[in-house]
Amino acid sequence: MTTRTFKGFWSLCVLSIIFATVSAHIGRTSLTNSSIKVEQNVRSSNGRTDLVQWDGYSLFVHGQRIFLWSGEFHTWRLPVPELWLDVLQKIKALGMNAISVYVHWGLVNPAPGQFDFDHYRALEPLFKMAMQVGLWIVLRPGPYINAETTGGGIPHWVTSTVTSHLRTNGTSYRAAWEPYIEKVNAISAPWQITRGGPIIAVQMENEYVNRDDVGFPGKVEMMVQLKEAFLRGGIDVPLTINDAYMGKNYLNGSGAGDIYGFDSYPQNFDCEHPEKWNPVVTNYWNFHKDANPGQPLYIPEFQGGAFDAWGPGAPGYGACKQLTGPGFESVFDLNLWANNAKMINIYMIYGGTSWGHLPFPGVYTSYDYGAAISENRDISSQKYAELKRQGLFIRSTPSFYQTDVIGNSSRSGTADKAPVIIDNGDVFGTLLRNPKTETEFYVVRHMDSTSQANASFRLNITRPSGLRRSSSKTIQIPIVCPAIQLQGRQSKVIIANMNFERPVAASDDESSQIEREDQTVLGQPDASQSNRHDLPDLLYATASIFFSGWTRGRHVVVFYGDSGQEHEFAMKLQGMNGRLDTRHTSVRTESLGEEDLLAGYTILNVLPGMKGLLPLWESSEQVVIYADTEQTASLWAPVLEDGDNKADGKSFEYATLSSQESGPSTFPAFWSIGTNESIIVGGPHLVRSASYSTESRRLDLVGDLAMDQDTFLTVIALPKYTTSITWNGQFVETFAPSNLDGATSPGVIKIPLRQARSAASSLTSNAFKPPILDDWEYADSLPEISSTYDDSKWMTANNKTTHLPYPPLFGESVLYGCDYGFCEGIVIWRGHFYGAGSERSVRLVINGGEGFAASVYINDVLIRTTYGNSTNNKNIVSETDEVYVFPEWSVVPGRDNVVTIIQDNMGLDETHNKWQTDGSRSPRGIRGYKLSDGMFSHWKVQGKVGGYLGYRDKLRGIFNEGGLHAEREGWHLPASDLTAHELKALDQQQWMKRDPLEGLPSTSRFATQSDHALGLPHHRWMIDPHGRSGVGFFRTSFTLSMPAEHDVMMSVVFEDIGSTALPPYRALLFINGWMMGKRVGNLGPQTKFPVHKNILNHKGSNTIAVALWAMDSIVPIHTRIVLVTDTVYDSGFEAMLVGRASLR
Template sequence: MKLILGYIISSVIACAAGTVTWDGYSLSINDQRIFLWSGEFHPWRLPVVHKWRDVLVKVKAAGMNAISVYIHWGLTNPAPGVFDFNEYRALEPLFKMAMEIGIWIVLRPGPYINAETTAGGIPHWVTSHVSGHLRTNDTAYYNAWRPYIDKVAELAAPHQITRGGPIIAVQLENEYVDRDDVGYPGKREMMEELKAAIRSGGIEVPLTINDAYMGANYVNGTGSGDIYGFDSYPQGFDCAHPGHWQPVIETYAKFHKHANPHQPLYIPEFQGGAYDAWPGYEACATLTNGEFESVFHLALLASNAKMINIYMIYGGTSWGHLPFPGVYTSYDYGAAISENRDIRVEKYAEIKRQGLFLRSVPDFYKTDIMPDTTWEISPTPGSSPVAATLLQNSDTNSSFLIARHQDSTLSGSSSFHLRIHANSHVRAQWQIAGELQIPQIANSIQLEGRQSKIVTTFLASPPAVEPRRNTLLYSTAAILYFGWMGGREVLVLTGHGNQEHEFAVFLQTSVMAAVHPFLNMSPCPTSSLYTIFHVLPGLTGLVPIHESKNQAIYFVDTATSRTFWAPMLEVMEPKTPPFQTFWSVGSNSSIIISGPALVRSASFHPHLHQLSITGDLDPSASVYLTIIGMPLTTKSIHWNGQEIIPLKSLSVDANFRAMFHLVPNPALLNSDHWPQQLDNWEYANSLPEASFHYDDSNWVRANHTSTNLSQKPYCGKHVLYGCDYGFCEGVVIWRGHFVSSPKIDGVTLTINGGQGFAASVYVNDVFIRTTYGNSTSNKNIISETTEWYSFPNGVLTEGENVLTIVQDNMGLDETRNHWDTDGSRSPRGIRGYDLHNGDFTYWKVQGKSGGFNNYPDRKRGIFNEGGLYGERMGWHRPEVPKDGQEWTTRSLTQGLTGGYSGIGFFRTHFQLKLFPGRDVMQSFHFVDCTSMTPTLQPYRAWIFVNGWMMGKRVANLGPQTRFPVHEGILVNGTNLVVIAVWGMDATVAPCFKLELATDRVYDQS
């Protein structure tokens, strides 16, 4: 039992290997408070398992300690009673990697996950073949999701922290309202059933809630979890206008105090980018850039949030038919780690600066928001108003003032002074007289542009060594690292190089660093125990402020801090403690490295006296590597397995700080062995179904007269919804047979494919035209069209005729407005048909080969293929022998044979040399012919790489022309690339080239 803020609570979940507890401040793991600083990662959006490690390493290198992970029900349970947790769908490899690297996991199995994926992650067979309302306690829906949850629990339970694994929490459902006056009743009851199922499956860790907004849904009562949280996307998703800022939300703390003060303030999803509705992801990165992170993340910290998950830290790829209709193939999200796994330096660096501060200052994990009677700020004359919050740790008296422009949308400048009205106990502890004024030498504390700052006061030495002693009286510069290394107390501060900064510290000896022209030093007027350092504008690089046998202080400007790393130092002993790779819980050992593009790991082998570091170098330039805090017994240093010799020692102790010169392999920049433009294409027709003489006798007869879908057909005696017949992914082809009469002159069709869809209509062998959906920045959305298709004169024959419809399914909708959960039962197909002066005798339908139950490509899974003829024949898969289809030599720029409209497959092979010791990031680029208007190109193209559908080019809408493909899908040696091209216009031919580009290379040798 714990007494926290006047509330008596019981909040311990324990077992042999580890414990997770919580109170109104934070989580505690094994009785140590932690700040949950997490990033969202969906492994299934990176379908190369060994590349997951790269993402997790970059998460940890940014100072984060956890990932949040959605599991995709639809991917892992593709048909009733069928479960597939193999390949990229596997969970155990992720759990093991997280344990090895030292990353906690919050698991989010849904069943509904949203995530901008088709049907919000609900399997397509559930949306069409299961009656009853989705996301309710309806028995049919329960019977659908329960086996899936049982399987997830079975796989996850052995990897909980309570059994020695990395899983510290499991989320119930996702962003759901608890009221019965919207949507359908039975929500709370479903949540209670879900909670019971998870617990009965052996899950012991806390169960969490992520409310879609500050709605207090499932805070308590039936269906509630152990820890409530709410999502926040304060900047919105208007990537088309990335310069437009929203104001900071100031109500988090007030809501938390009212809703769940006995639990930590938890944000399960805080905006780390934006999903894009067609203007392009670089704009989303601008919308949520490093300035956004500075202002909005620190505003969240000022609200006293201690559990934060950034959505997304790595977005990845919605390859195949994973997307819902509101997005395209890329799920880059404008995240700190881009789709091709490269680091977006500005965004990533700001997250890293914040992460290293949070990792270094455990006093921040338990703070209260202080009344403004204990402090005051005074803006300088003419300055814009400043908003600030003071957080204080009541146990240690350390405090943190978080300041920003009062109008958080401003891009101008503000400056201010701060006075802390410390109580008598604090004044006596720190031996200061009267109030603390900050700064004392500098002109002011400055905010320039969209910036926030943390001003730290009364911070004692790191808690690894007791008793703690007074160290940092105050600092207007941010703390980048504070801890023990190499037998010393090490403090690294950072700030913009064009601003002045000031900090007052207790120096344990009088040994000083060399005088620097942009650094002043003087005794502190408030107390002679402390020395004030005044950093002038213009100081750049990593600058030693003070170094002695017991203490080291450094300042680094924010630009230089981009290549500043503080990896956990793993000591390679024969017997290692549990959770050794996890910061604070297992180890507090660290080392500082400045210079490389990335530091992946650092380890020390005591018996060899060897320090081993792994990381990445940019091969375009040599790097001066600075290492601070080497173990005192170090005799050799290795970089990526190769011993390196220091150029010189930079400290009083040769083993503490030294510089090295690393020269990357220049051959890495030679990309001659990578094909740039792909040639030697073969071509085959992939729309034989448009022929009057095509034999569809083996197709499914579309003769249903009822459907589970809530959106019923408008007209026509048969239900023509693809999912009802097991064909829900990608292209579905319909053939309506009818007997001609002199009065039949056309047909009215209502076709539903989701926003941005398309469908081409043929009668007998003749192309009529294509109908288009639309989506422009999630505006002017057209997901369904009703149009008249006139039959050309003379096209009908006596007797039987055939109407052929090639329809693109853009994915199923997520839960719709007003909590209509059955919105995921999207009516994709022909929602209404009326043959003028006639009727259809019967309909046939064909989609993905095998449908839900018998699709052939089990390795890549249910969402990899659609119903194009070439897909059904396996032309895109290298393991399928080339059949008897006639392939002819034809370039991409020649387009389709037999006219501008139709569908054709192009394929070619190319050789690729992949060498160890380098990370090569590559993408396929569509280069449209210059005669075409870039935004009005009436074609679609699917790109298959060694069988994987890694991109869908929607050329009439855009914007994606670049499709990253990872090593592991690309292989060393012979590769097969196949492009399926759908021409949609009778007068404009598809015309483009395809190139394989090298986006980035890193030297890991």
């Protein structure tokens, strides 16, 4: 053996290659088919279109079988439409072929009869981008969506105005949702695949039951109405169901969809203990074959992370990412595969930000979810890398799209008769076999799926009958290695008997394709030609397949495995002028005693310690590569577009498509439908796109580079006759034509990218360092507690009835914010009473949702703050019932006194347990009020200006603002968003220089003449000597000038100063008017708030504002507000952006 570095690949390459010395040409016969055949291989459709069909294995799209490998993406959690394309490109780079998208009813229908599908609420820009990138869409418009968002997506006005139960066939609820569904249909129907668009399915409702023993009656009837509404609105693609569990809800009968699925979160959400695992679910397959064997096994939501709750004790999303990290993905995702699931959506693939008042009470601002793509759009996590390995394997292996479950290693009573024979009882294996190509997939894991132990084993695979007859029908593998290894929480797919078939050319005649009984998928072996091959191209591989595909007529296969393990694969090396790279390998040709049984195969044995990228075989027809697992994180397989006919953004500006435009040529970016070529590129942080121009012989690559690495560009199987390569539009290499005019271009080339970096890349890190936030100005934002405050223009809260199912507990009037139009954010209540001198206290029942808070004042004196709670969802307090004792001298006899309550609304609940759907009709406000002596004369209430009927900020929408004085005055908005009147008022406001680090100024004082005039006591200053409670509003402006051609990810951080671990304050963070963070000091855990580009202006002026609510007069609040740069990438994204005008 030899150990050396190969051309900078930093490879410790220890490889043994064993040649079988006897050639063979034996006719291939069929493998023994399993008698376990439960799927129905019958093509079905919904009768409305044949462009999306299915059988018991998988979907067919345009007549081609696909494995739906999808990721959940909520565009409204990234309120910058220009950045959606960035996320979609990163999803496509994972090897995924689809996204699943919730539509938020509450966002787009903020008031009765008002609809807004503009800006981040728009759907058409997403549809256009999906066409450009090549991702199918499963649209999920609810109406109810859950999604850890307020009310589960039901508009707040609906929860307070309808008279019937939510999510039933009640007349008033139907009258509310039907116009919304009609609008969604009108926008989305033209973007179905039937008209040349990316939508291939629409989901009805969300995780609902058809049982009568829970919830309210009318559930099934509502589903029937909803289905009729979709059909009436022109939805031709399949309607799908996502059951909350394996419950057969809406599997068939009234209200059923076309395709049934169920959601699964097997790890649950205990991010506090990320090392603690649940066992894998083992009955998916058994349920499926009993419930719907004629449909694919569909998981509309499979756990891709976890949501985190308010504290104290909440661990943060780093722990959620650990809980559902690469080990979880390996074991649990592959367990789904072992159960033969062929339609899987990962929830979430990108979580984003629950900015403003989007969250339901159980979560905070960040919705990072511990997902593969982080909230700030970074993809540097190992979760992303593992998911990419899985996605590219699926894309590379079409024979995996149709498999029968043959059995597993524990199916039989005796080990030697089990469908899967493994020589280690601590290892569990399941055998899947393609009934046409006879390719076998052995999915192996620890018998105890939670085990962190290491295990070694050997596995018996089916012997192709084309090999010499033997008494054994199996071959035990590995042949050279001592064993296959599982290290810790790991699962693997061991492949046997697979052919690397040439792809079938695309056809525009989809009708003829659909009529074929045995449909061929682009890149999938043609079953009609399988007998032309003597033996499988790949006999077996204990190494995993990262990629297998074709680049300009040459087959490329990339194997990978952990560097600490030994790996082996036996395959037929093909092509003319082949070259085995032996410069850094050891070649052994001695006989193993079975050379005639393995005739025609080369066994490649990779020993432990191999790191980097190792080219093994290069010929005119084939390139074989091995890489260690870590190296695959920087390998990419972008679809190779036609550079001579590459579509620009304008090609996707069509608004309405016709059914005549729905052939495969309409989908040039969609894998297997419009294209079947890829190219392997290694080194960069991300490769977004690749195109090849035959006319100019140029390979154009676009992507991102990490700023702190000296990157080399590795290209595998560069097309022959290539003369140049560009990176982000800059030439990085040119070749003399004679260099590549031979029969074969180099299998692997490596080029330094130093000269391809943008000019700004030579700048130091200081160029991306944001300014220190100083020069703050301050004003009081709680004038309502002043004895002279005039609330006469406020709404009088005197309703005597409510539509909510939670009536007031005591008190004459209904004091629920949403009943008066104030449904979001902070609401301020003022209860007036005439002081008789005998009033000693007030009893208040305040409901604000999990983790809420409310500060109660008598006149201008804080009595105290009442707190809800979460404690990581373990001690939920959403309503408090307390008596507030008036401090001495705080009530003034003989005049009007006011109890002022500043109340935080944490959002509306989702559907409660046992499908109590009216749980979303949360009674936020004061459920009961009573003076110890005397009565309130009247109550006044104020929330956001205009309420839901007349709110002002149409750009940011209904959930951006609440009812703080500063919000009502527009202090949080940049000057460009203010009216002339508001600008004048802002200028006239008395501002003082003060930093949030200094906290709120003291308001303690001696009595003044005006106090005497009002009859206030001389010594009232003794009541609140610290005077640090209240709400202060801080503003500052700054300018950014970030270098162009870089993706700079930034955040705002709250750094609390002081001895209190959980300081009693809340803060609302506004960036250029957008509420991008809600900091709750006494609960936590979030202190860092990512701020997306274009919310934060990277090339110009910015305004940042913080509403600081100090809730205790004793504990001073000091917090430093810091703008930080999270990470920077030299990016080609900006150059790829389709102009904003064409996207809106």
